[in-house]
Amino acid sequence: MAITIKDIANKAGLSPASVSRILTNRGRFNEDTAIRVRELAHSMGYLKNQSAADLSQQKSRIIGILVPIEHTNFADEIIKGMQNKAHEFGYELLITFIDVNESQQIQTVQSLLSRQILAIFMLAIDMSPAVFKLLINSKVQLLSISNQLDSQIPSISSDNYVMMKKIVDYLVSHGHKKIALIGSSSQFPIVAQLRRQGFIDGLAAHGISYNPDFIWGTTLSYQTGLETIKHFGLPLPFTAAIGSADIISIGLLNSAKDANLDIPNDLSIISIDGTELTQITRPVLTTIQQNFQLMGELAITTLHENKFTEEKVIFTKTKIVPGKTVAINYESI
Amino acid sequence: MAITIKDIANKAGLSPASVSRILTNRGRFNEDTAIRVRELAHSMGYLKNQSAADLSQQKSRIIGILVPIEHTNFADEIIKGMQNKAHEFGYELLITFIDVNESQQIQTVQSLLSRQILAIFMLAIDMSPAVFKLLINSKVQLLSISNQLDSQIPSISSDNYVMMKKIVDYLVSHGHKKIALIGSSSQFPIVAQLRRQGFIDGLAAHGISYNPDFIWGTTLSYQTGLETIKHFGLPLPFTAAIGSADIISIGLLNSAKDANLDIPNDLSIISIDGTELTQITRPVLTTIQQNFQLMGELAITTLHENKFTEEKVIFTKTKIVPGKTVAINYESI
DNA sequence: TTGAAAGCGTTACCAT
DNA sequence: ATGGTAACGCTTTCAA
Numbered sequence: 001m002a003i004t005i006k007d008i009a010n011k012a013g014l015s016p017a018s019v020s021r022i023l024t025n026r027g028r029f030n031e032d033t034a035i036r037v038r039e040l041a042h043s044m045g046y047l048k049n050q051s052a053a054d055l056s057q058q059k060s061r062i063i064g065i066l067v068p069i070e071h072t073n074f075a076d077e078i079i080k081g082m083q084n085k086a087h088e089f090g091y092e093l094l095i096t097f098i099d100v101n102e103s104q105q106i107q108t109v110q111s112l113l114s115r116q117i118l119a120i121f122m123l124a125i126d127m128s129p130a131v132f133k134l135l136i137n138s139k140v141q142l143l144s145i146s147n148q149l150d151s152q153i154p155s156i157s158s159d160n161y162v163m164m165k166k167i168v169d170y171l172v173s174h175g176h177k178k179i180a181l182i183g184s185s186s187q188f189p190i191v192a193q194l195r196r197q198g199f200i201d202g203l204a205a206h207g208i209s210y211n212p213d214f215i216w217g218t219t220l221s222y223q224t225g226l227e228t229i230k231h232f233g234l235p236l237p238f239t240a241a242i243g244s245a246d247i248i249s250i251g252l253l254n255s256a257k258d259a260n261l262d263i264p265n266d267l268s269i270i271s272i273d274g275t276e277l278t279q280i281t282r283p284v285l286t287t288i289q290q291n292f293q294l295m296g297e298l299a300i301t302t303l304h305e306n307k308f309t310e311e312k313v314i315f316t317k318t319k320i321v322p323g324k325t326v327a328i329n330y331e332s333i
Numbered sequence: 334m335a336i337t338i339k340d341i342a343n344k345a346g347l348s349p350a351s352v353s354r355i356l357t358n359r360g361r362f363n364e365d366t367a368i369r370v371r372e373l374a375h376s377m378g379y380l381k382n383q384s385a386a387d388l389s390q391q392k393s394r395i396i397g398i399l400v401p402i403e404h405t406n407f408a409d410e411i412i413k414g415m416q417n418k419a420h421e422f423g424y425e426l427l428i429t430f431i432d433v434n435e436s437q438q439i440q441t442v443q444s445l446l447s448r449q450i451l452a453i454f455m456l457a458i459d460m461s462p463a464v465f466k467l468l469i470n471s472k473v474q475l476l477s478i479s480n481q482l483d484s485q486i487p488s489i490s491s492d493n494y495v496m497m498k499k500i501v502d503y504l505v506s507h508g509h510k511k512i513a514l515i516g517s518s519s520q521f522p523i524v525a526q527l528r529r530q531g532f533i534d535g536l537a538a539h540g541i542s543y544n545p546d547f548i549w550g551t552t553l554s555y556q557t558g559l560e561t562i563k564h565f566g567l568p569l570p571f572t573a574a575i576g577s578a579d580i581i582s583i584g585l586l587n588s589a590k591d592a593n594l595d596i597p598n599d600l601s602i603i604s605i606d607g608t609e610l611t612q613i614t615r616p617v618l619t620t621i622q623q624n625f626q627l628m629g630e631l632a633i634t635t636l637h638e639n640k641f642t643e644e645k646v647i648f649t650k651t652k653i654v655p656g657k658t659v660a661i662n663y664e665s666i
Numbered sequence: 667t668t669g670a671a672a673g674c675g676t677t678a679c680c681a682t
Numbered sequence: 683a684t685g686g687t688a689a690c691g692c693t694t695t696c697a698a
Contacts, residue, residue: 002675004674004675004676005675005676005677006675006676014684014685015684015685015686016675016676016677016685016686017676017677017678017679017684017685017686017687018683018684018685020675020676020677020678021677021678021683021684024676024677026677026678027678027683028683028684029683029684030683030684033683033684045470047443047446047447048447048675048676049388049447049449049674049675049676050384050444050447050448050676051383051384051385051387051388051393051448051449051674051675051676052384052388052674052675052676052677052690053675053676053677054384054676054690055382055384055385055388055674055675055676055677055689055690055691055692056675056676056677056678056689056690057676057677057678057690058690058691060384069413069416071409073406076404079430080402080430083402083430087437087440092444093429094427094428095427095428095429096426096428097412097413097416099416104420107420110380111383111425113380114380114381114382114383115383115384116382116384137378222612222613247613250613251613254613254615257615258615279555280555280580280583280584280587282587282590282591282615335691337690337691337692338691338692338693339691339692347668347669348668348669348670349669349670349691349692349693350668350669350670350671350692350693350694351667351668351669353691353692353693353694354667354668354693354694357692357693359693359694360667360694361667361668362667362668363667363668366667366668381691381692382690382691382692383692384690384691384692385674385690385691385692385693386691386692386693387674387692388673388674388675388676388690388691388692388693389673389674389691389692389693389694390674390692390693390694391674391675
């Protein structure tokens, strides 16, 4: 049987109430006895029973994190950012991987909900309607990170529309006019829509009308990148391509190599995300880097400061990190 | 206020005890009333308060997973395997990332321990002594995955000694006699020791005496791989190198490319782990693949069947997956 | 098959 | 500053 507050109270000649106040630093108590109690607790090897505390307080300090099981590597960076701040403010992160199986999703979410969770953060996830309903009804604080969902649910992400315009500006300033967007042609997530619109508007701002065929590929996968060259055939009808995720860009790079293309002279590539994965390719990828770690930190601090009622949509900055995969296109100049 | 068992009991004209028995499928009850109660619970939107249940039972179904924050990507595969089985048996996984900061490690472990956890699984982790002591004293079931610790603690991993001999056999059968081992020269983890010994004994079995200088690199990092060529200088004194982790092998591959070496003709590379990362390089890496997903599944099933008292060390099989980075070394034939 | 009641460990209110 | 005690929601033993 483990040591309880009662045991400490007995040994200290105090009531459980006092010990509780001291150990949680709540309410009034004498600092001298406090020192004694803390000492005692430590020497007796006391460990708080968090279930009892949660039950008593009808709430916990747990934040549930939903991560897609096929998670892109940037999820780790977001979690890292959250972890830093969570530790600082005394939150616990309950990380759960969810897969596409809806019944499993529901079970997972319910098991989170049954612990009087403080909030649920969703990483790059598009919910199925059933799960969505479950979450909405649960009244816990929701937050979508690196993706935007319903406008009701607060989100932290990059401004995908603006980001895409920045990318187009960058490529156009390097002489590119025929540009492809790979991996953002699906209807969901909303991020894909925003990116498409930013892409189209970005081109239009330079007086370039976009070619619908150049928006291709539905999934953010290596395979999508790998199939790009084959899909369009040689010679490629564009001089630059935007990979909607690092793993796509790597696939694209590899398929270009397999087709004996010279990167960046035969094809310029710029990658969205800019995780460390982009540093291990040859040539090193030019990217627009999202600040995932900051997203994670903001998620926690904003929750902690209870700011989600005021700010529904929070953007973090992106920056272009030049690598060796974008060349100047002299032909069009 | 959320719906409780009492609310259901009232509405059903039963006692809380009966409702509890029905909802948990424990003890005896009338199947007809059971159907009614389950129906009622569902329609009222009942959600079990798990903290209360854990408190009452003085235990939980939570398994704590400790993952190094700089985790290699195979951690995801292990977790995936665990997740499958955990779902099947009704366990909850509480995944926590721990970093090198010891005080943070202690806090993390304590927060796990304060939830009457069922077991703690450690992924590729070497504990600091303080944390180790904490865990040992806690009496929870411990398990080390993909690493071996103290012989007291059960582990699931590949047989690193045998694996290394297999690698050596493979390289020798391809005509290599001068072989380097990159990234396993540190004292810890124990895995590194086992690999070194397997390497030395594997060579000895072929009558090759090993060159201590060829065991180089302490960390399992990209950087280690990247610095290998520079460290040894050109021409390389060996014809084949073993990367102790995929990320090392990729670094090695890149530094070889940067030095204008022709892989595999100027240098053969074989990588340990064989995660999907090895498929996105050019040329594709030859690897010895560990079965991480199976490790994860075995972790859960062995716990579930309470077999850890019988079997302390469980090995999963490894297999060589040929890529394009090992060539036959004709010179030595 | 069902119910009453005690108990899990902590917290918080109200007294003192 | 400290103590007594009810309460949190669920489980379990024992009795009916």
